[in-house]
Amino acid sequence: MADTEGLKREAAREAVGRYVEDDMVLGLGSGSTALWVVRRLGEIISGGGLSGARGIPTSETTASLAREVGIPLLSLAEERPDITIDGVDEISPGLDAVKGLGGALLREKIVAAASRGGLVVVADDSKAVEALGTCPLPVEVEPFGYEATFESLAALGCEPELRLDDGKNGETFVTDGGHYTVDCRFSAIEDPAALEAEIKRLPGALENGLFVGMIRAAVIAGGGENGGTRVIER
CATH class of the missing domain: 3.30.70.260 (ACT domain)
Incomplete structure (x- = not known):
């Protein structure tokens, strides 16, 4: 596993451990980091944890993986998420972000906006920027x-x-x-x-990939000199 993938997995594990509880309905994001969240949720559910947890996927790829790892799925027609956990392509110190390089930004924003407890994002340290605009x-x-x-x-x-x-x-x-x-x-x-x-x-x-004022918290895993995982909350 590449170091970057290890950091994504670390951020996903921290976010799930910190913010997910029994009986929650979870918005499940799209993209490489969000899929680590789905895998972690599946591990816990298959081990008998997170009783009653269900997911609302933001893409067909996420839905397919969620079914594979045993996460029961709902739609927005049935329920609203308690929180959504998703990745980012870049995030500023003020918790504004660019998302959508994975190709699902419209559905991601719909699900995030419908989440009663807001949006939690997970990322490796390379996605943290001083100002947005380093990626398209x-x-x-x-x-x-x-x-x-x-x-x-x-x-x-x-x-x-x-x-x-x-x-x-x-x-x-x-x-x-x-x-x-x-x-x-x-x-x-x-x-x-x-x-x-x-x-x-x-x-x-x-829709566009600017997520402004929507993010409740960011869980960012750092490598090298940064080390560890840090959590930034609004």
């Missing part, structure tokens, strides 16, 4: 007329790029909801809340 900002867009949406995003001062699916000979990447994703590279994101609002005003831009 994903925007999930409607395929119809996406070219016009693409131009509108570029007018906000970014370099947009339509995401391709490397696993399908470079075809356009399609989300579980049937949408496209445009990865927008800004030189810096100085005001995440203002940029989020600007993007939301664009017709065809269904």
